[in-house]
Each structure stands twice: as structure tokens, then as C-alpha cells.
Amino acid sequence: MSNARKPARTLWRSARLATFAEESGWGLIDNGALVADGDRIVWLGREADLPATTLPRLEIDLGGALVTPGLIDPHTHLVYGGDRAAEFELRLTGATYEQIARAGGGIRSTVRATRAASDEALFQLAAQRARVLMAEGVTTIEIKSGYGLDQVHEARCLAVARRLGAELPWSVRTTSLGAHALPDEFAGRPDDYIDEVCSWLATQQQSRLVDAVDVFCDTIGFTPDQTRRVFDRARALGLPVKLHAEQLSNQEGARLAAEYGALSCDHLEYLSDEGIAAMRAAGTVAVLLPGAYYFIRETRLPPIQALREAGVPIAIATDHNPGSSPALSLPLMLNMACTLFRLTPEEAWRGVTVNAARALGLADRGRLLAGMRADLAIWNAEHPREIAYRFGHAPCVGSVFGGASRPAPLASQ
Ligand code: NIG
Numbered sequence: 001m002s003n004a005r006k007p008a009r010t011l012w013r014s015a016r017l018a019t020f021a022e023e024s025g026w027g028l029i030d031n032g033a034l035v036a037d038g039d040r041i042v043w044l045g046r047e048a049d050l051p052a053t054t055l056p057r058l059e060i061d062l063g064g065a066l067v068t069p070g071l072i073d074p075h076t077h078l079v080y081g082g083d084r085a086a087e088f089e090l091r092l093t094g095a096t097y098e099q100i101a102r103a104g105g106g107i108r109s110t111v112r113a114t115r116a117a118s119d120e121a122l123f124q125l126a127a128q129r130a131r132v133l134m135a136e137g138v139t140t141i142e143i144k145s146g147y148g149l150d151q152v153h154e155a156r157c158l159a160v161a162r163r164l165g166a167e168l169p170w171s172v173r174t175t176s177l178g179a180h181a182l183p184d185e186f187a188g189r190p191d192d193y194i195d196e197v198c199s200w201l202a203t204q205q206q207s208r209l210v211d212a213v214d215v216f217c218d219t220i221g222f223t224p225d226q227t228r229r230v231f232d233r234a235r236a237l238g239l240p241v242k243l244h245a246e247q248l249s250n251q252e253g254a255r256l257a258a259e260y261g262a263l264s265c266d267h268l269e270y271l272s273d274e275g276i277a278a279m280r281a282a283g284t285v286a287v288l289l290p291g292a293y294y295f296i297r298e299t300r301l302p303p304i305q306a307l308r309e310a311g312v313p314i315a316i317a318t319d320h321n322p323g324s325s326p327a328l329s330l331p332l333m334l335n336m337a338c339t340l341f342r343l344t345p346e347e348a349w350r351g352v353t354v355n356a357a358r359a360l361g362l363a364d365r366g367r368l369l370a371g372m373r374a375d376l377a378i379w380n381a382e383h384p385r386e387i388a389y390r391f392g393h394a395p396c397v398g399s400v401f402g403g404a405s406r407p408a409p410l411a412s413q
């Protein structure tokens with residue numbers, strides 16, 4: 001929080017730490033302790049080795065609880081009006097996600113509801129969702145625009161995302177996703193709409209509304225050529241890019257995004273071998289979205305084994321949005337990444353910590369190490385694999401953001 005006072009030097013003791021400090025393994029420390037000064041971790045290790053000079057102002061006995069890095073959700077569409085429960089019902093009588101989108105529903109119906117909502121309503125709706133995510137340990141989130149689809153409403157949604165970062169105890173990274181769908185006003189003129197999207201980016205950047213740029217590259221989204229135009233503009237402005245790539249078909253979007261050194265390519269069910277090779281060469285993170293895979297009943301799995309063998313870092317996100325993934329639990333995504341995508345619990349955990357940080361270009365979080373941000377999730381569990389194993393209930397008993405304990409339970413506020 002921007003106005004928060006510097007947190008007092010604090011010692012958390014009687015903890016089991018899962019640090020993810022090395023390239024592999026959980027980095028478990030039993031009978032551990034952690035010291036934060038301000039928003040940074042200054043020491044961690046076995047409690048027996050705690051330096052006598054630590055002198056904390058505040059001491060918190062965790063009674064053996066498990067401490068992990070605060071969770072990072074690297075792909076969400078948290079700011080929008082309305083819901084798509086009726087569309088969910090339609091899908092249960094036979095319509096597909098793609099058919100609904102082509103018939104003017106889908107993303108465009110959320111655009112209508114979002115444009116009709118006030119700034120305050122958008123903020124309050126998103127803040128409620130935020131509290132649910134935070135109650136299960138999320139301390140950093142990426143939030144995309146993409147339900148405004150004109151200059152004013154896109155800027156409004158990005159400003160709401162920024163306000164969520166300023167007023168709630170978590171970090172928000174914003175992504176401009178004007179190229180999410182073709183708004184009704186531009187029907188039949190997608191290239192003209194892409195010109196518009198490109199023209200907004202400089203102003204969004206000057207107003208400090210945007211940290212990265214994304215495009216939905218697919219048959220119901222935009223073509224690779226249109227994606228390239230947005231990415232060229234982003235590159236000219238020095239903004240990093242990400243891509244909704246190969247979700248419903250293979251457009252070789254991942255290869256294109258890798259050319260631009262993309263931070264991440266997301267979804268990836270239809271990713272090709274060439275795409276994997278390009279992502280690996282560019283150091284692009286694969287962000288997998290088991291919630292969307294599940295909810296639109298996709299049957300094609302992302303090429304997990306090939307990604308693993310290539311050494312492409314894998315992250316996991318909720319993809320929270322009203323159409324393809326109305327999920328608000330990152331621990332549930334850990335379970336689904338394991339059951340649906342066959343990730344190991346450790347891979348899934350790295351996906352919401354260290355690799356999620358990388359997907360956002362953040363080097364100061366995602367692991368427990370001296371010098372990193374003191375963003376922590378505290379669990380009533382003996383081992384992090386338990387949190388991937390359970391579903392429908394996550395035993396999160398507390399969290400710390402920038403060295404300060406967050407009130408719990410946040411969801412009931
Ligand atoms: O990540 N694929 C495009 N965008 C979202 C869905 C948005 C929506 O249906 O409202 C996604 O799945």
C-alpha cells in the first residue's frame with residue numbers, strides 16, 4: 001500500500017519454510033525463522049542459527065505453520081461488469097464458447113456491461129474478487145484490461161486496476177489488452193480497430209497505466225499480422241509484451257511473441273514444437289490456465305512434456321474472467337494443474353511463485369531469500385504438496401505483504 005508506514009522489524013518463528021531458493025526442490029527449512037525489515041526479508045534459516053543481533057520489534061510465533069512465498073497470479077481479467085452465468089447455461093444446452101462469441105455474446109457482452117458500470121462499481125466489484133484471492137495467499141497479481149475496447153473505457157479499467165494496487169495490500173501489474181475482441185463499432189474493420197489500439201498505448205504509458213501489452217491472437221481474436229502491429233508499437237514504446245496464444249487453434253502466435261522477447265505466452269493448448277523452441281530461445285514463460293481449460297471443456301492438453309523437456313519455465317494462473325474462467329482460487333489451480341495437466345506439485349508451486357514472478361518480469365519475489373520482498377503465505381499444513389492435493393478448501397491461515405501482516409480472513413470483510 002502506498003501510504004503504509006514502514007513495517008517494524010519482525011521475526012516470524014517456529015515455522016516450516018518452503019523457500020524455492022534453488023533451481024529445483026522445495027527448499028524446506030524445518031524449525032525455521034524469518035526476519036523482515038521494512039518490506040524485505042533480511043534473514044532466514046534455522047531458528048537455532050538466528051543471530052543474536054536480530055533484535056526484532058515484533059515477534060510472531062507461528063506454532064509450526066508452513067510459510068511459502070506469497071502467491072503470484074500472473075494472468076487475470078479482474079476488472080469487468082456483469083457476469084456470464086446465462087452463457088454458461090447456454091453452453092450446457094449445446095452452444096460452444098466459440099459459437100457464443102461469434103454470435104455477439106462472449107467478450108463483447110462483458111464489454112457492454114463494463115462500459116455501463118461506473119468507475120466506483122468496477123472498483124468495488126474487483127475489490128471483492130481481490131479479497132477472495134488474497135484470503136488464499138495471493139500477494140501479487142496481473143490484471144488486464146480488455147473489456148472496455150475504446151480509449152476511454154480501456155483507460156478507465158486500467159485506472160481501476162491501478163487503484164486496486166494502491167488501496168489494497170497487494171501488488172498489481174497492469175496489462176493493456178485492447179486487442180481482446182473486435183468491438184461492435186468496428187465490425188468488419190479489424191485493421192482500423194488495431195490502428196486505434198496502437199494509438200492509445202503512448203497515452204496509457206504516459207499516464208502510467210500500463211506495465212505490459214497483450215493481444216488475443218486466435219480465429220475469434222486477432223491475426224498474427226495484427227498482433228505484430230500492436231507488438232511493434234509496444235516495442236517502440238519500450239513496453240514488454242505477452243500473448244494469449246494458441247488457446248483455440250495454432251496461429252504460431254508463440255513464435256511471433258518470442259521474436260519480441262515476450263515475457264510470457266499464455267494458454268498454449270495448440271502450441272507447436274516450433275513455438276516451444278522459440279519460447280525457449282527467448283526465455284519466454286509458458287503460463288498455463290487450467291481453469292479455462294476446464295471451464296470451456298477443452299480436450300487438447302498443452303504440450304507439458306515437451307515444455308518440460310525444453311526447459312521452458314511454466315507458470316500457472318487463474319485467468320479469472322467472466323467467460324472462460326470465473327475462478328477465484330489460485331490454490332485450486334495448483335490442484336487442477338496437477339490433476340488435469342499432470343504437473344508435479346512442485347512444478348505447480350513454482351508456477352505460482354518463482355515462475356509467475358518471471359512471467360511478470362519481477363525479480364524481487366517468488367522465493368524466500370534475503371533481499372527479496374517479504375511477501376508470505378502462511379498455511380495450516382506440514383508440506384506444500386498438501387495444498388496442491390486438497391481442492392475446494394485451502395488451509396491459508398495468514399499472509400504478509402511487504403513485511404506487514406494482512407488482516408485475516410480478508411474474504412469476510
Ligand atoms: O483468457 N481468450 C481470451 N480471453 C479470455 C476470455 C475472456 C472472456 O471470455 O471474457 C481468456 O480465456
Ligand code: FE
Pocket residue numbers: 075076077244319321
Ligand atoms: Fe486470459
